[in-house]
Amino acid sequence: MRDFKRSFITFRLVIALAYQDILAKYRGSILGPFWITATTAALTAGLGVLYSKIFGVGLQTYVPFIAAGLVIWGFISATITEGTNAFNDAAGILRQTSLPIPLFLLRVAVRNWIVLLHQVIIIIAVFLYFRVPFSAYSLMSFVGLALVSINLTWIALLVAILSSRFRDVPQVITAVMQFALFMTPVFWSPNKVAGHPLVTLNPFYYMLDAIRAPLLGARLDPKTLTVIVSLAIVGWIVAFLVYASTRRRVVHYL
Amino acid sequence: MTFVRVSGLSIRFPVYAVDHRSLKKHVIGAAVGGKVMAASSGPPIVSALRNVSLSLEPGDRLGLIGHNGSGKTTLLRALAGAYAPDEGQLEIRGRIASLLDLSLGVDPSATGLENIRLRAMIAGLTSRQIDERMDEIAEFSGLGPYLAMPLKTYSSGMQARLAFSVITSVEADVVLMDEWISVGDAAFREASHKRLTSMVDAASILVIASHDVNTIRSYCTKVMRLEAGRASSVVDIEQLDDLIAA
Numbered sequence: 001m002r003d004f005k006r007s008f009i010t011f012r013l014v015i016a017l018a019y020q021d022i023l024a025k026y027r028g029s030i031l032g033p034f035w036i037t038a039t040t041a042a043l044t045a046g047l048g049v050l051y052s053k054i055f056g057v058g059l060q061t062y063v064p065f066i067a068a069g070l071v072i073w074g075f076i077s078a079t080i081t082e083g084t085n086a087f088n089d090a091a092g093i094l095r096q097t098s099l100p101i102p103l104f105l106l107r108v109a110v111r112n113w114i115v116l117l118h119q120v121i122i123i124i125a126v127f128l129y130f131r132v133p134f135s136a137y138s139l140m141s142f143v144g145l146a147l148v149s150i151n152l153t154w155i156a157l158l159v160a161i162l163s164s165r166f167r168d169v170p171q172v173i174t175a176v177m178q179f180a181l182f183m184t185p186v187f188w189s190p191n192k193v194a195g196h197p198l199v200t201l202n203p204f205y206y207m208l209d210a211i212r213a214p215l216l217g218a219r220l221d222p223k224t225l226t227v228i229v230s231l232a233i234v235g236w237i238v239a240f241l242v243y244a245s246t247r248r249r250v251v252h253y254l
Numbered sequence: 255m256t257f258v259r260v261s262g263l264s265i266r267f268p269v270y271a272v273d274h275r276s277l278k279k280h281v282i283g284a285a286v287g288g289k290v291m292a293a294s295s296g297p298p299i300v301s302a303l304r305n306v307s308l309s310l311e312p313g314d315r316l317g318l319i320g321h322n323g324s325g326k327t328t329l330l331r332a333l334a335g336a337y338a339p340d341e342g343q344l345e346i347r348g349r350i351a352s353l354l355d356l357s358l359g360v361d362p363s364a365t366g367l368e369n370i371r372l373r374a375m376i377a378g379l380t381s382r383q384i385d386e387r388m389d390e391i392a393e394f395s396g397l398g399p400y401l402a403m404p405l406k407t408y409s410s411g412m413q414a415r416l417a418f419s420v421i422t423s424v425e426a427d428v429v430l431m432d433e434w435i436s437v438g439d440a441a442f443r444e445a446s447h448k449r450l451t452s453m454v455d456a457a458s459i460l461v462i463a464s465h466d467v468n469t470i471r472s473y474c475t476k477v478m479r480l481e482a483g484r485a486s487s488v489v490d491i492e493q494l495d496d497l498i499a500a
Contacts, residue, residue, distance in 0.1 A: 013375045020372055024363045027404075093376060096354050098335020165270070248338040252267050 003247065007102040014103055018110035037118045040070055044122060051187060060130055067126040068212045069186040071119040076152060076207055077177045079112045083156030084163040084170035091254040101250055102243075105157050109149065123215070137214045144210035144220065150232045151207060154239035161246050164253040180204050203231055255347065256427040256458045258310040258333065262342035265328055268297040302328040305342070306485040308478060312458035316488065317474035319464070319498070324480040326463035330354055330430050333461060348427025348458065351377070353435060356417040366401035366408070366416055367392070373420045387423050394449065395419035396442065411438055418446055422453050429454055431462040434469045470494065 026032040044067045052062035090104040163169040184204040206227040318326045334352035374384045414437040479486040
């Protein structure tokens with residue numbers, strides 16, 4: 001527990017490290033982090049036109065749907081995938097200092113929030129273009145985002161611990177996230193397969209839904225809310241126990 | 255008041271060889287069961303430190319001697335807080351400066367100035383403290399206009415100068431060092447020696463591991479010998495020769 005508290009105390013360091021990561025990745029490129037924005041924007045436009053034809057849905061409804069879906073999915077998937085290297089990348093620092101281990105987890109989370117901020121531009125642009133009304137419900141998406149972030153952090157923590165112990169895990173996670181992209185209603189509407197276990201048992205569906213539904217002007221489904229809140233509680237208990245039993249070992253795994 | 259108290263400290267490393275890190279091995283091992291498991295049950299464990307005790311008060315300068323692999327670095331890392339004790343207690347009061355690895359946490363594509371900031375934050379300075387010290391650090395490094403260039407364009411000597419300038423700008427009560435740090439060319443070496451000495455003098459406790467008897471003689475008041483993870487008692491520097499002969 002103290003480790004988590006200390007990690008928050010050093011939040012400035014977390015932000016500095018996360019910011020430095022972004023700078024390092026895009027140094028020397030003209031668009032910088034907006035490259036991700038550009039990529040997602042192109043994907044949104046392309047998939048939006050194509051799939052709205054395939055599914056026979058109007059651009060008016062489909063493009064905002066997929067824009068929100070892609071941006072949110074990118075955030076979920078990147079946080080989990082990058083979680084695999086959260087500790088491995090920090091091996092040098094962890095071996096020599098008493099800096100708390102969860103700090104490097106927060107670094108991944110903050111890094112992806114920064115990326116998300118760049119991506120939000122797409123959602124805003126698309127919504128303005130298609131005149132998607134902002135309502136009181138839209139604000140609920142912030143609640144969704146907060147809950148999803150809480151969930152992502154425990155998933156990333158488990159993934160980070162496992163990846164430092166077992167070097168196969170990063171590959172497994174990458175494969176799983178790729179698979180999950182197609183199994184989760186990012187491109188297609190969950191209404192078409194309502195009630196199917198692929199949707200009802202898919203935790204990613206609920207995370208996606210918690211942010212996307214209110215964004216598109218729907219009410220935050222109480223079921224979604226219940227699922228992600230319980231997922232957050234159970235997940236954090238498990239992650240916390242695993243962390244408590246491995247924290248002394250993590251530095252040796254590296 | 256600053257102090258370092260270690261009692262009955264043991265640190266064991268499970269060595270996760272490539273073999274043991276693979277998930278496949280675990281799964282297959284479990285599926286096959288029996289013999290294979292027995293042959294590779296659990297990672298080999300190295301006892302890096304066994305039942306080490308020591309107590310340091312302000313003014314103490316402890317030298318650690320011993321062969322390679324005797325546990326000197328492990329002890330320093332444990333004191334720095336990186337390794338949690340498997341047995342025993344470890345209590346340190348005071349700000350710790352661990353000068354164990356100069357190249358820690360640097361970003362090769364960032365400029366010298368950015369790296370100073372990053373490195374100083376890892377060392378525990380706040381942004382305000384960094385702002386206050388920036389000029390002094392930059393000046394001491396003597397890198398001038400190069401500070402605005404990415405670190406990857408530096409020679410290894412220049413990188414070491416930069417790192418040295420940053421980590422020695424931190425005030426600390428307890429200084430941990432793995433060999434006396436010596437960087438740069440002849441002129442810088444002299445200046446850096448002075449700077450490091452004044453940092454060490456300002457600190458109340460120094461723990462240094464060294465293979466060089468002269469280093470130990472010139473900076474330490476006490477000495478301890480490590481041998482395969484076991485520590486001798488802490489003795490006065492006068493008895494260094496006896497300790498080496500023992």
